[in-house]
Amino acid sequence: MRFKLGCSLAYEVKAPTTFIFNVEVAKLQSLDIARESLTLAPDLARRVYVTPDLKNRYLGVNVQPGPFSLEYNAEVDLAVVRADPATISETPVSELPLDILPFLLPSRFVSSDRLAAFAQAEFGDLPKGHQRVNAICNWIHDNIAYRRGSSDGETTADESLLMRAGVCRDFAHLGAAFCRGLGIPARFVSCYAYGLVPSDFHAVFEAYLDGRWWLFDATRQAHLDGLVRIGIGRDAAEIAFSTPYGEMQPTGMEIRIDRADGGPEPMERTVDAISTEEPAPHAGAA
Amino acid sequence: MRFKLGCSLAYEVKAPTTFIFNVEVAKLQSLDIARESLTLAPDLARRVYVTPDLKNRYLGVNVQPGPFSLEYNAEVDLAVVRADPATISETPVSELPLDILPFLLPSRFVSSDRLAAFAQAEFGDLPKGHQRVNAICNWIHDNIAYRRGSSDGETTADESLLMRAGVCRDFAHLGAAFCRGLGIPARFVSCYAYGLVPSDFHAVFEAYLDGRWWLFDATRQAHLDGLVRIGIGRDAAEIAFSTPYGEMQPTGMEIRIDRADGGPEPMERTVDAISTEEPAPHAGAA
Amino acid sequence: MRFKLGCSLAYEVKAPTTFIFNVEVAKLQSLDIARESLTLAPDLARRVYVTPDLKNRYLGVNVQPGPFSLEYNAEVDLAVVRADPATISETPVSELPLDILPFLLPSRFVSSDRLAAFAQAEFGDLPKGHQRVNAICNWIHDNIAYRRGSSDGETTADESLLMRAGVCRDFAHLGAAFCRGLGIPARFVSCYAYGLVPSDFHAVFEAYLDGRWWLFDATRQAHLDGLVRIGIGRDAAEIAFSTPYGEMQPTGMEIRIDRADGGPEPMERTVDAISTEEPAPHAGAA
Amino acid sequence: MRFKLGCSLAYEVKAPTTFIFNVEVAKLQSLDIARESLTLAPDLARRVYVTPDLKNRYLGVNVQPGPFSLEYNAEVDLAVVRADPATISETPVSELPLDILPFLLPSRFVSSDRLAAFAQAEFGDLPKGHQRVNAICNWIHDNIAYRRGSSDGETTADESLLMRAGVCRDFAHLGAAFCRGLGIPARFVSCYAYGLVPSDFHAVFEAYLDGRWWLFDATRQAHLDGLVRIGIGRDAAEIAFSTPYGEMQPTGMEIRIDRADGGPEPMERTVDAISTEEPAPHAGAA
Structure with a gap:
């Protein structure tokens, strides 16, 4: 099945904060990632880490005070x-x-x-x-x-x-x-x-x-x-989808997933x- | 420094037991293993696993009821x-x-x-x-x-x-x-x-x-x-040096480490x- | 029903210990105490306290190091x-x-x-x-x-x-x-x-x-x-039947209760x- | 010292609720109660209980849905x-x-x-x-x-x-x-x-x-x-000053105590x- 999915996360950062995000889909054989994008606003330097065994994808960002947001979108084929x-x-x-x-x-x-x-x-x-x-x-x-x-x-x-x-x-x-x-x-x-x-x-x-x-x-x-x-x-x-070290306030959060293959809804x-x-x-x- | 070290573990197994041992020294660059031996009595089939990141060495043994023992000896050079x-x-x-x-x-x-x-x-x-x-x-x-x-x-x-x-x-x-x-x-x-x-x-x-x-x-x-x-x-x-799944009784345990390089004792x-x-x-x- | 009951408690006291015992039957209307004795060895001074509402009977004894024992016996009629x-x-x-x-x-x-x-x-x-x-x-x-x-x-x-x-x-x-x-x-x-x-x-x-x-x-x-x-x-x-403040070791304990009215056994x-x-x-x- | 004290408690009761209040000053020798009043709105039947040993005063009230309030005022002489x-x-x-x-x-x-x-x-x-x-x-x-x-x-x-x-x-x-x-x-x-x-x-x-x-x-x-x-x-x-059994929402709470003897303020x-x-x-x- 093919899905369109993603999330939008927004924060008000009060003091310098290191965020570790885990919101991207895992790098699995069973999961074909057709399209994918992740944007940060402001567009800060990213550190990435994929765990060698489980293929979790972590994203580290150091954020200064002010508004900060992450938007992730992907289209994937899931083979079960x-x-x-x-x-x-x-x-x-x-x-x-x-x-x-x-x-x-x-x-x-x-x-x-x-x-x-x-x-x-x-x-x-x-x-x-x-x-x-x-x-x-x-x-x-x-x-x-x-x-x-x-x-x-x-x-x-x-x-x-x-x-x-x-x-x-x-x-x-x-x-x-x-x-x-x-x-x-x-x-x-x-x-x-x-x-x-x-x-x-x-x-x-x-x-x-x-x-x-x-x-x-x-x-x-x-x-x-x-x-x-x-x-x-x-x-x-x-x-955790977001592990913040610092001081911040979540201000918005939206998670979405829909079928992208014309399959029957509801399934x-x-x-x-x-x-x-x-x-x-x-x-x-x- | 060079050390001679090891352990002797003995058990009375009451019902079929799977032991996972972690008693062998880690496979580190800083640890040169000059000699090493591990014997089981009875001499059962072994499964081994070295964790890719940390180099922990696990040993799995399935043991039938009766006495069972493990003896490990090694001589290692430790560079700190x-x-x-x-x-x-x-x-x-x-x-x-x-x-x-x-x-x-x-x-x-x-x-x-x-x-x-x-x-x-x-x-x-x-x-x-x-x-x-x-x-x-x-x-x-x-x-x-x-x-x-x-x-x-x-x-x-x-x-x-x-x-x-x-x-x-x-x-x-x-x-x-x-x-x-x-x-x-x-x-x-x-x-x-x-x-x-x-x-x-x-x-x-x-x-x-x-x-x-x-x-x-x-x-x-x-x-x-x-x-x-x-x-x-x-x-x-x-x-844990020994994680047993089954029913058994520890009957003996000895751990040893000595200098093997003629260094001053006491250090x-x-x-x-x-x-x-x-x-x-x-x-x-x- | 009439019961004969009691207990024997023995201790080896290591350092001066204050015992609070609660082993005597409660002073209830439903419980007619026909006979009752409590002996201490050695025969030390006793403090007693019956809680006004619930009629629990507490016995306080200060004991010096050495062997110490309490024996309690009673014959009671229980009306339920x-x-x-x-x-x-x-x-x-x-x-x-x-x-x-x-x-x-x-x-x-x-x-x-x-x-x-x-x-x-x-x-x-x-x-x-x-x-x-x-x-x-x-x-x-x-x-x-x-x-x-x-x-x-x-x-x-x-x-x-x-x-x-x-x-x-x-x-x-x-x-x-x-x-x-x-x-x-x-x-x-x-x-x-x-x-x-x-x-x-x-x-x-x-x-x-x-x-x-x-x-x-x-x-x-x-x-x-x-x-x-x-x-x-x-x-x-x-x-608690015994609350000791001090240092001691229990060395014996026997509790007993039998019918004393010729009623059928087993009941x-x-x-x-x-x-x-x-x-x-x-x-x-x- | 003489004090004027009291409290005002208000609730919105959602389902029949039994309140147990403990807000009245204790009936102690050291505490001379010169004046005292407790009003309920609505003016419901009260059950009162003073614990025999400690002289805590409990007040029980069964309240139907709707607004409910308690007002307590006292003037007391405290001898310490x-x-x-x-x-x-x-x-x-x-x-x-x-x-x-x-x-x-x-x-x-x-x-x-x-x-x-x-x-x-x-x-x-x-x-x-x-x-x-x-x-x-x-x-x-x-x-x-x-x-x-x-x-x-x-x-x-x-x-x-x-x-x-x-x-x-x-x-x-x-x-x-x-x-x-x-x-x-x-x-x-x-x-x-x-x-x-x-x-x-x-x-x-x-x-x-x-x-x-x-x-x-x-x-x-x-x-x-x-x-x-x-x-x-x-x-x-x-x-607890208020133990409610039922369903209710506290809507107001005021506690007060002042000197009533002309003594120095601040003390x-x-x-x-x-x-x-x-x-x-x-x-x-x-």
Whole structure:
């Protein structure tokens, strides 16, 4: 599918501020970038960094006081891998590639060590595979209220569970935490999400099953086959769309994504398992 | 300096267990490995993985029930960079290479977001540079009691601060958290530590100052120029010497390091700033 | 029913220690104390205090280094009030006597403010009354593992929920927290518990329903009509059987309770709602 | 000294709400109430409750949707006990009256168990007595920033310490927590505070020293001999000025206190130790 997408971010900078942005789509094989532009106003010097493993694209800009804005637009072709969920089993820890293992560890907001007992008690006896992670998503969807303003940038997965509320960031953290607590590698994904209303940056998670990363969205708010990846991280800290060091005030923010291929609108919700990552030869694979 | 070092680890495995070990010294330019051997008993299939960026070496082994042991021995030449601490300034965030920035983020045990206010209040007004990080180490040394058994594998830096006690792992987490809270990148280092009594795996931290990573040990228990690196991580989770998935019981553990170059014993404590990493061209440097 | 009960506690005191004991049965109308003795060895000066409202009996003893022991024995007649659970409704907050209201507030270990959302989500829509609190007990019984050593003296109700494990103290804290989170006053009860195997001090909770305090035991390990009250508190902190200030080592502990009226052994489990407190005219009643 | 004081509270009630107010001055011997009035609009039925031990006065009102307001005015004579701080020693735990001991226990917001090690490390070696508690107040004043909006109704003392910020409620919680962590009974006090700018309900704490409760204010914002007590509690939960059960919106709040005896304005800050409680024969005293 082809999408037109982008974002416009505006700030009033009060004191010299270094911004690290992560808003450009990831440099993936599955993601063909037909057109792309990123403009800054004023047009300041840019530093760029693409992480060698995950292909996240970071943009660093040092900004002096005054108004500052970023505009990003891209047109991309997203190729997804589809599979019948019933055919996707779990990969036992004994067979996990070693470079996948960091995604079994607890991280700042995915406090999987604190949630392992809860995960085992709720999901430990369920049939293994894609369906178990789907059951986790169903549980979160049914038990956690999606409520704007219910969390902040320091909220951890265990706190979201206690509060029974959160936003997409928290749903993804909790899903990833339950997975890691069960021995299933899981990672946090930021993306442009087709179908999300109102349009916004979205957060979902991926679980590593049967030799590949599969996408899951416990909020059920967007099309799983319409998620265009920006970044991958252990949790939200690593791939915030904007990390400012300094003093500034956000003054505007608009995120957009539309189909650019004349496909049907509205699109039907897929029931397939969806992956956007080509299985690659892994380091230290069993 | 040349060191002979190694470890012997023994386990009684109760149910099939996948071990991930990180006990071999890192593959660094500054660390010339003259001789090295690692034996497993029984001699099981090994999977190995060296992280591309940090050169941590992970070893994966799937073990059936019964006794299991690992023996590692190496002889290495460690070349350290020395400098006068007074000459080492801080690198402003605006000039930090983008690939360094993840080490400014909070991680599971280095809860720098929860400790930023404390760090600012205690250390925010001190003169910047190597001396400020040294002041952090002095504060930790003077205010946190080194006490075996005072923490466990889930203890976070903020909890260590409240409990005013910890072991080397906690001293390193707290030091790194204070640094990150001040805008100084910091990372967790596991190592063989010459001079540590009783001998054990040791944990220290590195702070990024003036374009290079410098070593700091808030426990003051080992020689800063006698730390032979095993691994680098955001915190202890990533570079545990042994991460077992399964059911087992540790039955023995011995860690050793001695000088192998006829140098003076006991060695004098250095007052230099010490680094073991060559400054490299960084991605996204300012 | 008539019970013979008591306890033997022994300590090795290392440095002068002030003990506060709360092991004597409460001075209740429903509890006729036929015989009672408490001996200390050595026979030190005692300070006693009975709380005016709840009739908890505290005993203070200052002990010098050396062995120290307490032996308590009593024979009591316990009169319980029985009712059909289906007839017991909830008392709306608007009608709660004002002296009951402190038992709606969060306390150190009954972190009902942190658990209110969870309680509302799980139990908010259930039919109100004794059956709702019973449903809470069933949920705890089914979802929290009773496991010795899984908690310590600082474990809070929200932590027990995350860990999905605890002992009687934690079951009572969690039950009380869910109740308070729903607007049902609840308090912590320590007691001698007929039927508990192995015999030990027991902890349950009371909920205020329909103008009276009713007993609940989420562990389901003892006879509800065989609970002989020692103390009432907001949570475990207030009615620890022994609170030592000083330095000492417990060296022995035995708790016992047997029927003393020739009643049937084993007794059948009651399905009645059970209360041991006479409804009294309340201050500030609606 | 004679004071005129009072408060005006206004609410927009959205759904039937039960309010528990604690705004009337306590019924103390040291506090002679010359005149007093409390009006409600609309003039609804009141339930009143005075706690037998501490003489807190609670007022319960059930309110239907619509505007609702409370106005309280009083003229009182406050008799304080003054002493030279240097003459006030600590009471060893072995001599504490048993009815004082609950104020050594941790409570929801005075998490003294989590702060005991910190308290011992910072204040354990200081000379004992009134001066040690004063040193605690100085430390809090110097190390914790007074910042409106930095905390909320769930903030605990250990969190305030980490955040290095709080309001009067948090300063009092932290002071009480440090005291309890050192074995000094401490309790939370709400009051009308002469000299506080801007005028507001104030929170301070009392420590039990030398057989009597002494007032301490770590914020240093009001006159210690101009604090007119409303309530005493383990922490803020017990004596909130307004605890609403229902749905409502505060729409106005004014608190006032002025001298009514022609005494000098501005008053000089006292350096005396101040107590407003007559020493009474205690239950279970040593």
